[in-house]
Amino acid sequence: MNTKLTLTLEKDVIEKAKEYAARQGQSLSSIVENYFKLLTLDRNQEPKNEELKSLPESFLRLRGVLKMEDGHFDYKEELTKALEEKYGK
Numbered sequence: 052m053n054t055k056l057t058l059t060l061e062k063d064v065i066e067k068a069k070e071y072a073a074r075q076g077q078s079l080s081s082i083v084e085n086y087f088k089l090l091t092l093d094r095n096q097e098p099k100n101e102e103l104k105s106l107p108e109s110f111l112r113l114r115g116v117l118k119m120e121d122g123h124f125d126y127k128e129e130l131t132k133a134l135e136e137k138y139g140k
Contacts, residue, residue, distance in 0.1 A: 058083075 072079040
């Protein structure tokens with residue numbers, strides 16, 4: 052069953068995401084849904100075949116690429132570091 056979700060994002064992020072989705076031949080909704088599926092996979096147990104079948108191969112290749120010593124990952128902190136490295140402080 053599909054349910055509508057409203058998100059508030061920066062306009063330029065939405066525009067770039069729509070362009071990306073179009074290049075991939077997918078809807079923005081399907082990309083967001085697949086990303087949420089990937090985020091919510093239980094990392095401590097093997098995913099069920101049904102869960103894996105519903106994700107595109109490009110998403111499955113990302114699984115497990117981030118290794119954290121303490122098991123903690125703060126995406127905002129990492130994004131800030133990456134942007135500072137790219138554009139300077």
